[in-house]
Amino acid sequence: GNTTPVAEFNIFADPEAADVVFKSGIPITVFGLDLTHQAKIFLPEIKILQQYSSSVVSKMGLLLEFFHQTYFDVFHIEGAPLHDPCAVAYLIAPELYTYASFHTQIELRGTLTYGQTVVDYWHLSATPPNARWALTVDREKYIALIYERMKNYR
Missing domain, CATH: 3.90.245.10 (Ribonucleoside hydrolase-like)
Structure with missing residues (x-):
């Protein structure tokens, strides 16, 4: 769980x-x-999303980066499961x-x-x-x- x-x-x-x-x-x-x-999405893939021209998508990339780090901090798992x-x-x-x-x-x-x-x-x-x-x-x-x-x- x-x-x-x-x-x-x-x-x-x-x-x-x-x-x-x-x-x-x-x-x-x-x-x-x-x-x-x-x-899962990994940090290099998240960085690609952050480069998209849409401000919504680039901000989504920032949220995914935060989720990626939080998932590692809490569960010690590399990559953010989508x-x-x-x-x-x-x-x-x-x-x-x-x-x-x-x-x-x-x-x-x-x-x-x-x-x-x-x-x-x-x-x-x-x-x-x-x-x-x-x-x-x-x-x-x-x-x-x-x-x-x-x-x-x-």
Whole structure:
């Protein structure tokens, strides 16, 4: 997790609502931390964004530089994972990712595990998959897509 040892921020913010969504039967594609940590932007790439002519994009580059440093200071991880842009990139270019489907539940009762996303990666339960998980991302093409979209931003 990135909010508790086992809970990711968006799920932990409202685990009951997440539980309803995963139980709903609607098609779900999930971009978990295992995936978003493959979609990191590094300082040399951030410096490129800071050179863009758009003041919004160059300021975004400054924010990303701050996020990059904060991520290193807090988690001791090099590179800033671009969590939410993964979902946006999926809408533009779903071929950037590989996927697999798994049964997924949200833990609502555990003292130590409240808000944990429980994924049956090995299909050990007899329960059919209810979510498609993005497993890998082509990071170079992902960053290229960000550059392309930001270059055209005014």
